[in-house]
Amino acid sequence: MASIDRLGPELILLIFAGIIILADLVVPRWRSGLVAASLLGVAGSIVWSVTLVARDMRGGAFDGALVVDDFSLFFSFLFAGIAALVILASIEYVDRFVRHQAEYYALILASTAGMMLLAATTDLIAIFIALELTGVCLYILVAFLKDVRSSEAGLKYLLLGALSTAVTLYGMAFLFGLSGSTNLTDIANVVAQANDDTRAALVMAMVLLAAGLGFKMAVVPFQMWVPDVYEGAPTPITAYLSVGSKAAGFAVVMRIFMEALDARFISGDWANMFAGIAAVSMTVGNLIALTQTNIKRMLGYSSIAQAGNFLVGLAAISAADGELALGASGVLFFLAAYAFTNLGAFIAIIAISNRTGSDEIGDYAGMSRRAPLLALGLTLCLVSLTGIPPTAGFIAKVYIFNAAVQSDLVWLVIVGVLNSVVSVYYYLRVVLQMYLEAPVSEERIAAGPALGLAMAIASAGVLFIGILPFPLLEAAEAAAQVFG
């Protein structure tokens, strides 16, 4: 039974997803019940994860297909938190749907389970299934509005997602061919003994995997879908994609690359590859973000630039000698800080656009007078995205750039800092717009209780991590020890 116990957090989410869909057939249109059930599912998942920690149930399950360790637990809590905030942020938005509200919440729970599995699975077959469980749920959620824009975004996301899955699979097929096993530990043993004959095939598998998973992480040159999908998708789903899907992408990349491809003679290659992608992602994302007029598209490009920042940590993982954990824990810390920050920004955007019906940055003029608290929260999050103290984003950037310096990646840090300076312009342009321009209308905007609560949690998280980063730092370092 230990195996089933270790699958508990994901299983609870999937069970509640099923319950929600079935309950909707029995009791149609019971809106508050749907929300309560989905939040209950997330809470149950968190309680189970806490139990796993409390009883120290770390270890493998299902014949090595799944593992519960500090890394997977870190992501279990992160994804559960993200799901809870996204559900809170969705309530008001989803109330406008005439039909299929139950499916909306059920799909969020199912995709959260998929993301948790992505961080916890240690077998190529299981990883592939987790990848698709997350992906297929998200394709449907992106197209959920079924209007012109949303369906176009969903179709584009699906076509590119399926393409990237095929590429990932091809890489997995070669890893399997080299090792004769789908288990990451077995693959690591084979890779450790690889010689120059097998090196070419190994590099090819590595590049295919990075290309396919680069889509999930949304890094250049696999970022084409990001702005379109972010603009067309329902805004709560955009928020979910920008933090959840991205974090899941990084989780699975760390799991595969740091567990299976960790051997010295190949890790240098992928560290260099990630360093290059990091520099290009930061630069391209920031430069295009400068020209955007739609705030969702702007945050889309900003998320590409932020993915570049995370990749700095991945590049620093292997370049360091003896300091292995610093880059990895930097990525984890940054992902958690970014989750609070970006969710906060999107929650403010949802609250504002629920009333104004517009995502244009021009329409945020004078928002400080129309919605003082929302404007303050949005400002806090944008300041954190820029990386200015006393926010979570500042600590995260300092930590990850410090890891890069220790790994002799000074050039990458210079690129990163220059890019941070560029990003000040487009993030703070929104703040200036809100505080200095005259409002387009005098109508007051107030967030509903659920959105207000979500905003308060996200803002508190941003400030708390910014001022007292140590609890999260310790958790991130413990999680990174798994690969030490």
Add this chain to the structure above:
Amino acid sequence: MEVQLGHYLTVGVLLFSIGLYLALAKRNVVGILMGIELMFNAVSLTLIAFSRFVESPQPIAGHVFVVFVITVAAAEAAVALALAMVVYRNRGTIDIDQINLLRW
């Protein structure tokens, strides 16, 4: 001439490349999906060939993998065709060049 691992892998690479070309060059959504299907099939062929020729501690892992690939690809195709239907109802076309409302 005996058929060796290399032959299967070559066919796999060819299939994968043709699929990738179709996925990138076709304008019709259904054509793109067919290209992606071809890529999945190339992966399946490669996996089966490896599990036949490579000595393995888990002899049937490759076969199991292929069964999952086929199943998941079918699920994905179902969602893809549903989305293509929604787009067609909204726009009256599934030509990817004309589905261009979102662009920078």
